[in-house]
Amino acid sequence: MSASSSSSSSALPRWIDLGLLPLWNLAVALGVAGLVVLAIGQSPMHALSVLLQGSLGSLRGLGYTLYYTTTFIFTGLAVAVAIHGGLFNIGGEGQATFGGLGVGLLALALGAHLPAAVLLPLLVIAAAVFGMVWALIPGWLQAWRGSHIVITTIMFNFLAASLNVYLLVNWLRPAGSMAVESADFAESARMPALHQLAALFGVEMPSSPLNLSLLLALLACVFVWWFLWKSAAGYALRAVGSAPRAAHYAGIRPKYQVLVAMGLAGALAGLVAVNEISGVQGKLTLDFVAGAGFTGIAVSLMGRNHPVGIVLASLLFGVLYQGGVEVSFELPGFSREMVVTAQGLIVLFAGAMATVSLPLFVKLHGWLSGKNKGVAKELAHG
Amino acid sequence: QAGQPAVIFDMGGKFDKSFNESAYRGVERWKKETGKPYLEFEISNDTQRVQAIRRMAERGASPIISIGFAQASALQQVAKDFPKTQFAIIDSVVNAPNVQSVVFKEHEGSYLVGAMAALTSKTGKVSFVGGMDIPLIRKFQCGFEQGVKATNPKAEVFSNMTGTTSSAWNDPTRGGELAKSQFAKGSDIVFAAAGGTGSGVYQAAKDAGKLAIGVDSNQNHLQPGTMLTSMVKNVDVAVYNVLKGWKAGVSVLGLKEGGVEYALDQHNSKLISPALKTKVEAIKADIVAGKIKVADYMADNACKY
Amino acid sequence: MDEILIGSMLASTLRVTTPLLLCALAGLISERSGVIDIGLEGKMLFAAFAAAAAASASHSTGMGLAAAIAVACAMSLIHGFACVTHRGDQVVSGVALNMVAAGLTVVLGIAWFAQGGQTPPITADVRLTGLIPGWSEPEAAVAALGPWLGAIVGHGLLSHNLLVYLAFFLVAGVWFFLERTKPGLRLRAVGENPAMVDAAGVSVPRLRYAALMLNGLLCGLAGAYLTLAQNASFSPNMTAGRGYIALAAMIFGKWKPLPTLAACLLFGFLDALAIRMQGAVIPGVGEVPVQLIQALPYLLTVILLAGFIGQALAPKALGRPYLKER
Amino acid sequence: MTTQSKGTVPADGAPPAVELRDISKRFGAVQANREVSLSVRAGTVHGLVGENGAGKSTLMAILYGYYQADSGSIAIAGRPVQIKDSQQAIELGIGMVHQHFMLVDTLSCLDNVMLGAEPAFFLNAAKRKVRSQLQALMAETGLHVHLDALVGELPVGELQRLEILKALYRGAKILILDEPTAVLTPQETLQLFETLRRLRERGTTILLITHKLKEVMALCDAVTVMRAGQVVQTKSITETSPEDLAQAMVGRKVHLGRPEQAAAHDAAAPLRLRVQGLSLTAGQAVPLLQDIGLQLRAGEIVGVAGVSGNGQTELLEVLSGMRAPEAGQLELGGRRFDAASGPWLEPRSARECRLAHVPEDRHACGMVMSFPAWETAVLGYQDLPLYRSGPLGAAMNHERMKSEAAAMAERFDVRPRDMNIGSSKFSGGNQQKLVLAREIGQAPTVLLVGQPTRGVDIGAIEFIHQQLRALRDAGCAVLVVSSELDEILALSDRVIVMNGGRITGELDIAECTETRLGLLMAATAKEETNAAALQQA
Numbered sequence A: 001m002s003a004s005s006s007s008s009s010s011a012l013p014r015w016i017d018l019g020l021l022p023l024w025n026l027a028v029a030l031g032v033a034g035l036v037v038l039a040i041g042q043s044p045m046h047a048l049s050v051l052l053q054g055s056l057g058s059l060r061g062l063g064y065t066l067y068y069t070t071t072f073i074f075t076g077l078a079v080a081v082a083i084h085g086g087l088f089n090i091g092g093e094g095q096a097t098f099g100g101l102g103v104g105l106l107a108l109a110l111g112a113h114l115p116a117a118v119l120l121p122l123l124v125i126a127a128a129v130f131g132m133v134w135a136l137i138p139g140w141l142q143a144w145r146g147s148h149i150v151i152t153t154i155m156f157n158f159l160a161a162s163l164n165v166y167l168l169v170n171w172l173r174p175a176g177s178m179a180v181e182s183a184d185f186a187e188s189a190r191m192p193a194l195h196q197l198a199a200l201f202g203v204e205m206p207s208s209p210l211n212l213s214l215l216l217a218l219l220a221c222v223f224v225w226w227f228l229w230k231s232a233a234g235y236a237l238r239a240v241g242s243a244p245r246a247a248h249y250a251g252i253r254p255k256y257q258v259l260v261a262m263g264l265a266g267a268l269a270g271l272v273a274v275n276e277i278s279g280v281q282g283k284l285t286l287d288f289v290a291g292a293g294f295t296g297i298a299v300s301l302m303g304r305n306h307p308v309g310i311v312l313a314s315l316l317f318g319v320l321y322q323g324g325v326e327v328s329f330e331l332p333g334f335s336r337e338m339v340v341t342a343q344g345l346i347v348l349f350a351g352a353m354a355t356v357s358l359p360l361f362v363k364l365h366g367w368l369s370g371k372n373k374g375v376a377k378e379l380a381h382g
Numbered sequence B: 001q002a003g004q005p006a007v008i009f010d011m012g013g014k015f016d017k018s019f020n021e022s023a024y025r026g027v028e029r030w031k032k033e034t035g036k037p038y039l040e041f042e043i044s045n046d047t048q049r050v051q052a053i054r055r056m057a058e059r060g061a062s063p064i065i066s067i068g069f070a071q072a073s074a075l076q077q078v079a080k081d082f083p084k085t086q087f088a089i090i091d092s093v094v095n096a097p098n099v100q101s102v103v104f105k106e107h108e109g110s111y112l113v114g115a116m117a118a119l120t121s122k123t124g125k126v127s128f129v130g131g132m133d134i135p136l137i138r139k140f141q142c143g144f145e146q147g148v149k150a151t152n153p154k155a156e157v158f159s160n161m162t163g164t165t166s167s168a169w170n171d172p173t174r175g176g177e178l179a180k181s182q183f184a185k186g187s188d189i190v191f192a193a194a195g196g197t198g199s200g201v202y203q204a205a206k207d208a209g210k211l212a213i214g215v216d217s218n219q220n221h222l223q224p225g226t227m228l229t230s231m232v233k234n235v236d237v238a239v240y241n242v243l244k245g246w247k248a249g250v251s252v253l254g255l256k257e258g259g260v261e262y263a264l265d266q267h268n269s270k271l272i273s274p275a276l277k278t279k280v281e282a283i284k285a286d287i288v289a290g291k292i293k294v295a296d297y298m299a300d301n302a303c304k305y
Numbered sequence C: 001m002d003e004i005l006i007g008s009m010l011a012s013t014l015r016v017t018t019p020l021l022l023c024a025l026a027g028l029i030s031e032r033s034g035v036i037d038i039g040l041e042g043k044m045l046f047a048a049f050a051a052a053a054a055a056s057a058s059h060s061t062g063m064g065l066a067a068a069i070a071v072a073c074a075m076s077l078i079h080g081f082a083c084v085t086h087r088g089d090q091v092v093s094g095v096a097l098n099m100v101a102a103g104l105t106v107v108l109g110i111a112w113f114a115q116g117g118q119t120p121p122i123t124a125d126v127r128l129t130g131l132i133p134g135w136s137e138p139e140a141a142v143a144a145l146g147p148w149l150g151a152i153v154g155h156g157l158l159s160h161n162l163l164v165y166l167a168f169f170l171v172a173g174v175w176f177f178l179e180r181t182k183p184g185l186r187l188r189a190v191g192e193n194p195a196m197v198d199a200a201g202v203s204v205p206r207l208r209y210a211a212l213m214l215n216g217l218l219c220g221l222a223g224a225y226l227t228l229a230q231n232a233s234f235s236p237n238m239t240a241g242r243g244y245i246a247l248a249a250m251i252f253g254k255w256k257p258l259p260t261l262a263a264c265l266l267f268g269f270l271d272a273l274a275i276r277m278q279g280a281v282i283p284g285v286g287e288v289p290v291q292l293i294q295a296l297p298y299l300l301t302v303i304l305l306a307g308f309i310g311q312a313l314a315p316k317a318l319g320r321p322y323l324k325e326r
Numbered sequence D: 001m002t003t004q005s006k007g008t009v010p011a012d013g014a015p016p017a018v019e020l021r022d023i024s025k026r027f028g029a030v031q032a033n034r035e036v037s038l039s040v041r042a043g044t045v046h047g048l049v050g051e052n053g054a055g056k057s058t059l060m061a062i063l064y065g066y067y068q069a070d071s072g073s074i075a076i077a078g079r080p081v082q083i084k085d086s087q088q089a090i091e092l093g094i095g096m097v098h099q100h101f102m103l104v105d106t107l108s109c110l111d112n113v114m115l116g117a118e119p120a121f122f123l124n125a126a127k128r129k130v131r132s133q134l135q136a137l138m139a140e141t142g143l144h145v146h147l148d149a150l151v152g153e154l155p156v157g158e159l160q161r162l163e164i165l166k167a168l169y170r171g172a173k174i175l176i177l178d179e180p181t182a183v184l185t186p187q188e189t190l191q192l193f194e195t196l197r198r199l200r201e202r203g204t205t206i207l208l209i210t211h212k213l214k215e216v217m218a219l220c221d222a223v224t225v226m227r228a229g230q231v232v233q234t235k236s237i238t239e240t241s242p243e244d245l246a247q248a249m250v251g252r253k254v255h256l257g258r259p260e261q262a263a264a265h266d267a268a269a270p271l272r273l274r275v276q277g278l279s280l281t282a283g284q285a286v287p288l289l290q291d292i293g294l295q296l297r298a299g300e301i302v303g304v305a306g307v308s309g310n311g312q313t314e315l316l317e318v319l320s321g322m323r324a325p326e327a328g329q330l331e332l333g334g335r336r337f338d339a340a341s342g343p344w345l346e347p348r349s350a351r352e353c354r355l356a357h358v359p360e361d362r363h364a365c366g367m368v369m370s371f372p373a374w375e376t377a378v379l380g381y382q383d384l385p386l387y388r389s390g391p392l393g394a395a396m397n398h399e400r401m402k403s404e405a406a407a408m409a410e411r412f413d414v415r416p417r418d419m420n421i422g423s424s425k426f427s428g429g430n431q432q433k434l435v436l437a438r439e440i441g442q443a444p445t446v447l448l449v450g451q452p453t454r455g456v457d458i459g460a461i462e463f464i465h466q467q468l469r470a471l472r473d474a475g476c477a478v479l480v481v482s483s484e485l486d487e488i489l490a491l492s493d494r495v496i497v498m499n500g501g502r503i504t505g506e507l508d509i510a511e512c513t514e515t516r517l518g519l520l521m522a523a524t525a526k527e528e529t530n531a532a533a534l535q536q537a
């Protein structure tokens, strides 16, 4: 179950296919979610306005939205890179958890001794390396032992969770503390939050978990884009992903490409920890990934496995998460489960059913244009 | 909205049938009596804790009650930004001038139900099902074991933990399996401290004709007739009192203060013989009087007794 | 004593295996027809809710089962509408269904029963009880049949409810359906080469919808088992990842019924084993950390997978929506 | 172009078996068929020829209900019909043998035949019925297949027969064959034609798409020529000739038949490649290659003839390093490889030794279908410095890739020229040109070519052959594997015949005649392949 086809249609120009259509789908999805809100006796319009107000309307709200976005960008990329290598990585959850271990252990060990300028880069590396390791093992098992990546990554999610609990409860937890979390990191191990940086420049900004990791995430996007479509390694990776035999013919070793794909994917997932652990919590906690690994699957596929798409999809999910919180604040009786339901519906209609209205658009576009005739002739002569 | 109190439930959600739900009952009672409204929020990931507390504070809510130790560090952060606002936290201690901390001596209550189990067990084997292997649960476990062993030194205690992911608190099926495995080893009374997982444990006990002990809330009604008792942790009372009269500082509620107790109601009255009741009351008195010292796991991260 | 232990372990293995097995078979049928099903978790969850809700409301086991199957099939239909009819992404659709199920079950539960998403417990007479209910207690079985026979055969094998035996019977059923019947042949073919099936004059969508209906049926049974047999009420997210484990078991079983059964039994057994190993003490080392034991089933799975099970070949057309273009 | 008697052939009393009127079909930008009219007399073989992408397959797909025409009407035996899907086509007695086989590899031949037309609910019963019917059918038509063998394990020739059986089993009165001989050997082709004639006797109407005009002349009663989605002409076979057809297809004169004399063969020319004792066996000890030894010298084209499935494919795989043999030594570009000791040649090292390889299966091996053509155009050479840029050459040099691709398209007349189009969108013929251009591009000293012109139209064939000869004359050693005897004869200076994984004969082109080669290849070839198939089944 690898690169499942994304719903692009050669018949439509990009601006419709990648611009108008998704927006339309989103509208439809919101409409359906609205019906559910209506069904439970709330006003959809109000809910929607609260959702948007709360997630984009205020600086703090925006901060939270972008903070969620950051995490989803990482997990989304982690899925996308694997898919381009022909692999389905459900292991983001575990890889991120493991990345957390990396950050946690390093921060606790060196936090006291190193300045931020030195420590933070190290933490980023640690997160990436730990996540990478946790993905490389399944990758290796897939390539050399033929163990199916989907099984192993699922199993490794559980394994990472177990290890995390064990270390936290028995080793990292400060004596006498009830909470299952490590001691607080030293300041030098904290990824600076945006409002703190702003404060340095005398700009007053409401505090929010948004931190430099967002920059890291965007850099990761650029890198992934460059890697997949510009670099030689990416060329090999995509070749293996979409035509293993052809890749073999071309002198590319599929086995090693599996390692490359999973390694990179794991590293990206691991970076979640930089945002959550170093950026926000300031300590290693039990369940900081909280399902982001799985959400990454939807993010990546809705973003058509392309960095730009992934950023947009992540933003959408960020809005849904933060907006959802606000909605359950503002609308009494609007439980977090309703938020989850609405999110599910939006993924269903804007993601899975994205092609439902495709024919409509093709027709519409068909009327409005009679171009590409030239190409037609060419091909027909082909 | 200003001046309204606010309650922030943790991951389990306000209907977890035990801890959060107990807190929920507390506010509801206050609401009924005073007719005043209150604000509430259910956490669904780590980051929301700070967010929720801060959000409530900004709206001028006061007092703001955080349910569960997991919110301690979040509260620590926010409380200092809102010195005028009254905060409270259940199950953990936050040292700040504007925070009231309420903690319970779960070990005492657990000791008591442990003793009851030992006194009731025919096989001399009883068991414990925990949600996740974390300090709080070990605290329950440790108290329970003490109670059993102190009452019947020859008694055996089997312990199982449910899982390592957050679903460990919500997996009745697995809870049932754990209980059944313990029954197969001869246990005839099981004490569950595992949130939603518990309901599976109680069901299994009922199906197997064994007895179960509830936790946090009075859960006797869940399986009338096969619930020996419940180790009640009066979070509702605590919350209610905070709402009634908030006062900074730490309040530690044990058997003495009525913070923890064992549940006795129409659902389990048949199971608690007068003889048993007197014995239990005696032990309770001894603990209250300090004649019996119940070791607290948290004291030294080990179950020493 | 230890025969009791073995017996209870056998019993536990079968109990734990059953929902996995039903789910895995459901996934197997769908995926053999070329449709990925990540949504097993969600379908099972919603079915479990439907079963509990309907059974407690109507005081009828039948209603419970019917509701569970109906709901699961409905979700399969949505999946089909998105992925078969409109060629949407099968994985996204599955993920979405899981999210909706996780949320909506609780929302409805609170709305209908006001018990925080739990359903009121269903009465004993409505629940599916064992063939020989008494024997669900080892002691009773032993008393009736003597130690070993009683513990292992009586308690271990004969103390279960109908769904358990049905699940195991269905393995044979699914195998026979796939390998020995006309629709089965077509289903296998459509998962490998839909264009061929189409050219042979058989409708690809109709076949895949049919597969999805069977898939719904089985998911429904799996969910119903959780709330009508293993437990007596629904509680939020009670499937706790079993859908994904079932998915793993199906792949482990290489999309074939019998190997899938083996994989499910393995998971069930390892689980039962791990439960009983908690608190075990290794001489010298001391007590094994409970987390390690809890991780054991997953660890062993990985090792077995790497050690003995070779390449698993998925159906060729799996995950590829079918259009009539090359 | 000759437009006389465009459309239908003069009708006699009986209504035509098939009557297509003004069929149009477009795929997005592409007008695949433009107002095509065609009528086929019952009980005749009607040829359909045209360049790659001319619209032949599409037209037939429409007749078979696989695609829906945008406009136009269809009449079967004079009765106007709407063919909504293949089911209907089948009910109307139309059978189709697709260009890309419509078979399920993981099922047995028997299952494949009855799929969709199972006579009973339970397969055992169904199989019993079908088996007996098929045995009768096989006896009657001479189409022989191993009913219980898995399709994935059978040689293409047999699959071809299986496809026809499938159609006949469904009671096809009108049989459409899309490039049936593209993958067959002369023997198999002759057999096929025998069968088709016999079917015609039985009154079956046959529509035959092919790129081989000889076949048209040999078999057809009438022939229609298509170009760019339109019908150019329809003539009865007696009024036309290969040259006439070729001209109509391509729109210019095409040189057909035996080429100019082969290169003077000199034994002194430097040795480019030598293998000895090459042997390879499949999983279940089925021998694929047995003790193969051959040499390639500069400036010669060596043709490998043989019934497909007799080891040619494997030979290419081994020589190109895609597959390591159990035993054998290889000398290439001054490097020695021994399967027994040390690693075998790998595709990468092969290219370092300036060995280029045009694979048999261009769809799965030669290109990455999901890549744009300009990315496919460097496949295998992605590591060449000229395609790299940036520090350490970590990045691909897209400008360079695109310009090179454009140059290839220009030199090899790949259509369309636009290299940004997806590789899959090019017709096989043009795909083949692109791959060839890529492999020849780096001036190799050894070139391995598998089925250079399979499914390629005559215009392109002529061109590709010219290119191969030019390369030889430039001093490259070329090994051509082809199941087309014509092609072998047209290209080779020396011919090797393979049979059952062995080299059963080596002839100089001078001593080659079609019959002689045919005999060498055919000798017990069938038994061989059957044996292999049975072993595997």
Ligand SMILES: Nc1ncnc2c1ncn2[C@@H]1O[C@H](COP(=O)(O)OP(=O)(O)OP(=O)(O)O)[C@@H](O)[C@H]1O
Residues within 6 Å of the ligand: A379, A380, A381, A382, C324, C325, C326, D027, D028, D030, D031, D032, D033, D050, D051, D052, D053, D054, D055, D056, D057, D058, D059, D099, D427, D428, D429, D455
């Ligand atoms: N599935 C398709 N989607 C889009 N365009 C198509 C499709 N099939 C064919 N075409 C277009 O229609 C034209 C005719 O295709 P067709 O397969 O009929 O050519 P052909 O005559 O069979 O070529 P060949 O001789 O190589 O088989 C092609 O040039 C192509 O551009």
Ligand SMILES: Nc1ncnc2c1ncn2[C@@H]1O[C@H](COP(=O)(O)OP(=O)(O)OP(=O)(O)O)[C@@H](O)[C@H]1O
Residues within 6 Å of the ligand: A379, A382, C325, C326, D027, D052, D053, D054, D057, D099, D100, D179, D424, D425, D426, D427, D428, D429, D454, D455, D456
């Ligand atoms: N998805 C598609 N979109 C556009 N055109 C297509 C598509 N698939 C096939 N075609 C066109 O259909 C025509 C026939 O395709 P096909 O693969 O039959 O070519 P071909 O020459 O027959 O290849 P071969 O005979 O070697 O299989 C080609 O011209 C190709 O351009």
Ligand SMILES: [Mg+2]
Residues within 6 Å of the ligand: D056, D057, D058, D099, D178
């Ligand atoms: Mg064609």
Ligand SMILES: [Mg+2]
Residues within 6 Å of the ligand: D052, D099, D179, D428, D455, D456
């Ligand atoms: Mg062709």
